[in-house]
Amino acid sequence: MTDTPASGEPRGGSRTNIRDQIAGMLFVLLGAAIAYKARSYTVGPPSNSGAGFFPFYLGLLLVGLGVAITAVASFKHDPDAERFSMHPRTFLGVLLPVVIFGITLVPAGLVLSAFIAVMLSSYASPEVTFRGALLNAAVLSVIVLVGFAMILGIQIPVWPNVLIEWLR
């Protein structure tokens, strides 16, 4: 792995399970947000419950569970604490192509968008060479065109808008 782990997470000797503490606190926050938002809809009595009833109590339950998780985590240590690592390059290399694909799909069409997405995704793996990525992108664009647009006949913009206008 050429990426270096980006985050310096705790040493193995840590007495608390930080991973679980973070998770627990996130649940508390989320639960509180859900319950708070649910209050803006009608909660109502159990016999005639409104739209806010179920989510309000789910939110409260989530807060309770979050507190419990955080509490338990404060007494237990994480056996895998040292294994915590992040690789921003992989992360971006997988998710960025998805976002870009979403942006380019309508104006640029399926074929070009797939090509761009595959090229971008090669960033995720240091093993992929530029030529390899080009080849992969070209092959996949054809597969996508034939498989999805022609054989499956999925409703999707295939070619760039500009090209279609120009051909008209």
Added chain:
Amino acid sequence: MELLNHLALGFSTALSMQNLLYAFIGCLLGTLIGVLPGLGPVATMSMLLPATFTLQPTAALIMLAGIYYGAQYGGSTTAILVKLPGESSSVVTVLDGHEMARRGRAGIALTTAAVGSFFAGTVGTLVIAAFALPLASVALSFGPPEYFALMVVGLIGSIVLASGSVLKAIAMVVLGLSLGLVGTDTQSGVERFTFDTEELVDGLNFVAVTMGVFGLAEIIANLEKHGSVGSEITRVSTLFPTREDWRRMWPAILRGTGIGTVLGIFPGGGPVISSLTSYLVERRVSKNPEEFGKGAIEGVAGPESANNAAAQISFIPMLTLGIPSNIVMAMMAGAMMMHSIQPGPQVMTRNPELFWGLIASMWIGNVMLLVLNLPLVGIWVRFLTIPYRFLYPAIIVFCCIGVYSVNNTVFDIFQAAFWGVVGYGFLKLKLEPAPMLLGLILGPMMEENFRRALVLSRGDFGIFVSTPVACTFLVLAAILLVVLASPALRKKREVAFREEDPA
């Protein structure tokens, strides 16, 4: 007699050219993804879900089911040949299966796995056919409190599948239930948690969430793990077991099938737990337990039968009660809903050809898999050598296209990316996403039954305890919870999940 009529209807549906073709495609794809490391049935099914829109619902479900059990077969092939469990249910097969392969008995191990799976699949199909009708008629008599309690059992059961802390898994269920409420409230028409986003009025896109949390996050995890493909691919010699092998294999297959059939019925029981239990049982009853881990044929026959029996049986809760017991069944339920068929006991009476056709196709699929797998094993092994760096860009692009075509909106692609980020966070925090997704599916149903039950009882929560059936379910859920939290079982779960745990 009635059963025979139903099965006849099923076979006549499943044997139509079109349905046979889709069963075949499903099995083929399933085997393929079972063999390919880093691509699971959930991601594949969600990629293909949109492609099944144009099909008839029966054909669509037959194909999706084929993917599911095809992946089970394919997963054991890689477990035996390259020591890589293609699916989590084949984790224990590695122990003795790969040892057999290393001793030049790879072909025999493969045959054992295939024969065991086929036998178990056949029994599983028969059990579904026999129990579906009585179960569904019981389910039809259920009112809102019973359904609510049943869903509680299902959701608690789904925690069995989650590795790690029980508390965290429950929190994930509750989070999933809340996420399921996004969109218009069916009873009051109020838009909830939509933040004035038009695309969210119909709720979160289930395919986008699954794809992000499973598909995309899994790719990141695989790439981080690095070099996932094993190097030592074993050569396949003879496929034919000796007489001695058969003699040792049969009892194990029978026991494995029994274990899988029983455990498969429980929500969340699933193939993973069944195969592990079967392995432990085989080691216990064996006259020479020291052979286990060194290529004991029972260690392949038992677990492989158990996981396949359980895989078949896990269709029962979804088909008869409308309550998916695992994430694959949730996908199947999602597929039904996309074809505007509400999963539940009424499917059997309203869409009998779909119901019985699907069941018959399971058996046909098992026959196809037997034929597909053994003679063609050389070809499947070839796929293992495809480097992941060529695969993951394709998965990313297919995911994008699939998720777009559900509603023909770009918004869902962004939604998938968002859930990819969330899924990555789950991975790092060791939060299991499967219970959340089950919650997401069951959320609206659970709320509806909960509220209706309370309307019936005029606000008295006692209705969940005073109704005998509901009370039984809730007690069952409580027992399940206690058992899950018990230290002895936790250790066993840790063993089961250790192998597949992504960092």
